[in-house]
Amino acid sequence: MDFIAATYRLTCPGPEVERLSHDIALEQTVEVPDALIHSPALREAVVGRVISFSPVTNSPDRSTPGEQFDVRIDYPADLAVSGLASLLNLLYGNISLKQRIRLTDFQLPDSLLGAYRGPNLGVAGLRQSLGVHGRPLLATALKPRGSTAEQLASRAREFSAGGGDLVKDDHNLVDQSFDEFCHRIELCQRGVLEGSEITGRTCLYFPNLAGPAGELERRAEFLVKLGVRGVLIAPMIVGLDHVKHLADKYPLAMMAHPTFAGAFFHDETHGIEPGLMLGTLFRLAGCDATIYPNLGGRFAFTADECRQIDRHALQPLGNLRPAWPAPAGGMSYENLGQMATDCGQDSIFLIGGALLGDSADLRSSTARFLDRIVDLFPASTSSAPVTSEVVSACELPAARSVHRLLEHLRFVAGFRWDGREPIAYKTTEELPFRNVSRTELIGSTGEQTAFDLRYFEIGPGGHSSLEKHVHTHVVIGVRGTGTLVSGEKQIQVQPFDVAYVPPLRVHQLTNTSTEPFGFFCIVDHDRDRPQQP
């Protein structure tokens, strides 16, 4: 049987530590008093086990609020098998409502860790996207709230033109409507690209993925389509497991903001250690970077706590990629040297006010800060960023769309629909598909559906690209006969046959007959881009 090993620091009189420890083990698992557990099997499989408790010798620089004990409790791993939400609840759910219980550490068994995918890019992946190695990244925030989209885009362009690596939205910059969101993001993304054209280097823009919970996926989908590579997100506001869901579903790097998390940290006798939450838990949620209030800034973290966060972000954790520690605040041109010593090369220096206030010329200031960082890391290098994308006939945009929402699409001769033009592609030797046309029927013209309906036709000898993706396909045969290659399967698709392609299955549709092969393809409206097999 596998266990989760949790360590709590209890502040209590010595004679009470044993009873309190057993109370925690019961509260977090069966939530009934010991006397009501009649089944030994239940006790064995469910109830937490107090493994040890040892008194803490407080270091003299800590104000000791009373006697303290480190208590280790082992929980059966099955209790957290339904995901990150259940893990949070198990480790610190009901006992958060008690007093003087601090979660200081936990270890997951491999059987649980294997279910977490972790950061999409992590340290190495983001370096590859940027082509930057051997030094910290220089990042800033688009400030202040209340600026126009044009003003923010201009700041993004100047930072990018000065050689900055990464610019994010302010975490409180939230657009009211989807349209405003799209408008602002398009401008800022364009600003960053314009700056990159000047430097010949990559600068990434991470917009704030915020807004009504029911609209986050639509916003994420828009960002992925626009070519945005990552976002800023607030896990304690959005919900940690919701962030994990978004990270798992979309090919976006997640930069976590600690807003609303502070009530867990301020009292050293209760809550959760900051490294454990902002480092380990956020990494389990798929965060590629974790912002924390740096020593000397406007907030109250100590040097020990800052290094603890760095450590949890970077240290081995199953097969999960390391995440970037991103100290923010308290940084100036003058203390970049100290920051370099404290944080090392694998960190994101998130410099807001000090950079914006450095001079009236953001481009020059950015270049000056970047030069200083490069000087501090003489072995750092730049290389061309690496990208790879599949060219898929299923997703290539139409040259121009003249379509509008129609409630009746009449089927007419030649397997066409009134009011809808097929999109056909020139076929060349280099392209991975051949002889394919697509007609968008439902979903791309403003219908309120969670799915899109398209009609595809593959001419004799033609084929779609060999690809895979997280979203599924449902295919309904309409005209002629074709073959769906789906993993090891070869499915002959006849008219009205229905076929299903599961997530991440490598697949291709081919037509080896002498007649056209036509089929409906239904896909989720919000879907990921095709990947190489």
Next chain:
Amino acid sequence: MDFIAATYRLTCPGPEVERLSHDIALEQTVEVPDALIHSPALREAVVGRVISFSPVTNSPDRSTPGEQFDVRIDYPADLAVSGLASLLNLLYGNISLKQRIRLTDFQLPDSLLGAYRGPNLGVAGLRQSLGVHGRPLLATALKPRGSTAEQLASRAREFSAGGGDLVKDDHNLVDQSFDEFCHRIELCQRGVLEGSEITGRTCLYFPNLAGPAGELERRAEFLVKLGVRGVLIAPMIVGLDHVKHLADKYPLAMMAHPTFAGAFFHDETHGIEPGLMLGTLFRLAGCDATIYPNLGGRFAFTADECRQIDRHALQPLGNLRPAWPAPAGGMSYENLGQMATDCGQDSIFLIGGALLGDSADLRSSTARFLDRIVDLFPASTSSAPVTSEVVSACELPAARSVHRLLEHLRFVAGFRWDGREPIAYKTTEELPFRNVSRTELIGSTGEQTAFDLRYFEIGPGGHSSLEKHVHTHVVIGVRGTGTLVSGEKQIQVQPFDVAYVPPLRVHQLTNTSTEPFGFFCIVDHDRDRPQQP
């Protein structure tokens, strides 16, 4: 211009209160120092305004941790116009990372409050569903975790048979897979219904809506289909705005559990007042009931804090329905009288251990506790519960499902598919549809799709029910010809014609020909129930 009035209690030396207040007003809005705000228009539209600060006279029973001040800060309402997540961030985002700042109150202007729908049922709605008036509700939890689904269902049945009003899952009861979730819920829901048949009264079952974030909507959809009227949910784990999204989307009552919220309460110099979070904020998120640890139980709330939560749950808040305070723990048969005095009739007595441990016969114990409550509220009454639902052939569950996920559904003679049986309904005079059969092709057997694909056939002279719903229909003609009546439109559907029915359009499909009319219907997997036109 509208403002959100927030009140914070600061614990600090008197000479610092003014500076600290202005720091908060900046931190929560522009997040830059005052010196960097160059635009008077920006200052006017965005920056928080310190309205007043007054010293607190602490009551002698409170341990005074230092000098305290109540500070009122007004924020422009526009800053929280994009929803509950932005409101949380504005009121207590970054400053949660500071020290000795307690959010003690806030008031929203009507312009913002109007955007919140609040509880779906609230106090009056839940009373109507139960037919119980003039007394507190008797509720219990299915315990302990580790019990089999059959054991839990048996407890649900006994509690219902004893006359209990509401039984919920334990908040740590989370099913690993969707199938396990469905299996357990079906058993428990059946248990409650069996108990209700004995008493002739209604008992409601609120399952724990928990699991991976990406699967919550699918689980909610299943519950709605099963006829479940409400759920238990943990807002601080799921995310407060995510709960609001679920409450807005599904016709379910939300009973909020306070797990993982405690770090905001334990230190009276920091965090958020429990009434404000568990009462007001949870109500804004659409919670119909709010569970809190009762005085005398295993947790640390004071009598003042308990009454504060009651007050926030019930007091006027725009047009939002009042929510049920649900004290839990610390209750016994003996102190029901005291509870009645303290909490009044509009509360849910959530009695777990004391009821389960009362005797070996849960049915008798429930009856004994209920009798005592009825005695304490002699004016209480019971009446028949009120319900209203459309009977729709599109959504009626199959008598039994023998289907499983298949990657190839071969089309065979007679407009059928290998591996799929049509569901045909007996037609009677009372039913609002006639001569309809349905074949579930994709989406009801575990496919990872955001949509369902069904084949319907309407015999000569048949028709579907006249109905409307928020979800849309996409219809593709397959066999014969029929008519789609869609609002004022009459659309003749021929084979391969595609038709779209927009949200809330009143519609009906009819067959006036002498041949069968068959069509594919694609709908969102997560969808609302049909309503009367």
